Amino acid sequence: MSLGRPRRSCLAVPGSNVKMLTKAQGLPADQVFLDLEDAVAPLAKPMARKNIVAALCDGDWGDKTRVVRVNDLTTPWTYQDVIEIVEGAGPHLDCIMLPKVQSAAHIEWLDLTLTQLEKSLGLQVGRIGIEAQIENAAGLVNVDAIAAASPRVETIIFGPADFMASLNMKSLVVGALHPDYPGDPFHYILMRILMAARMHDKQAIDGPYLQIRDLAGFQEVAKRSAALGFDGKWVLHPDQIAAANEVYSPAQEDYDHAELILDAYEYYTSEEGGKLGAVMLGDEMIDEASRKMALVVAAKGRAAGMHRTQFFTPPPR
């Protein structure tokens, strides 16, 4: 699995909020997404497009992944959002996020529109990626086809708030467990998204947690999707950034362990190490499957800039 750009923390910034568009540039989020959709009132959308173009062209976003969320394809705004953002700031943009994706046709529309724009503007065709938000039953049922609809798709994102509304869920606390349900009501949705993402080599991203003053609640929800294998989560407030960066990075102990497994396995499978397939590393037996698991954890740790604190030494011969 190739991880692509790190996206442990994906910071939402309303395009109508010029102060936040400036402040976000200095925050330690892996990704920012500048929003034209639900955080921007209909009457403010034309101005928000202009603010976003200016912030992308003139701002200093460092090595953050720069994404713009446009409006969904059931609205009258999507085509104008895409055209104005790419014409105004195409070279300064990494991805367009499309919300409420319901079928592969939505992604195909965006892919073709981006190709048209890139050709007419003299930009590299295919460079701008797509992030697909899954926010209702149709999106989830079609998620495999959505993930496969274009090589531009980089992430599949769970949109819990819209999803809860579309399912008639009996709760207003987004992403949280429900006292009447003896399990995690989001487990199936998260797993389904994860399967599609992994099948097509995309990142799986968890959506927002709206109780922004409840950091413990954010961590609890984030840990659940991180445990399944999700790559990151939306953050709505600066305080949530460090928590997301930590939760979606491996623990130091796990990162060290993964790097040790990789080194040990490389040594023991070599001529010098005895060409062995299954060997003991301390009290643990490791084989090819251990190497694959270790690769995932090591890749996440390296992408997060972690450093090893333990090294493998081959046994004396």
Ligand code: GLV
């Ligand atoms: C995000 O867009 C959500 O609906 O949760």
Ligand code: MG
């Ligand atoms: Mg939504």
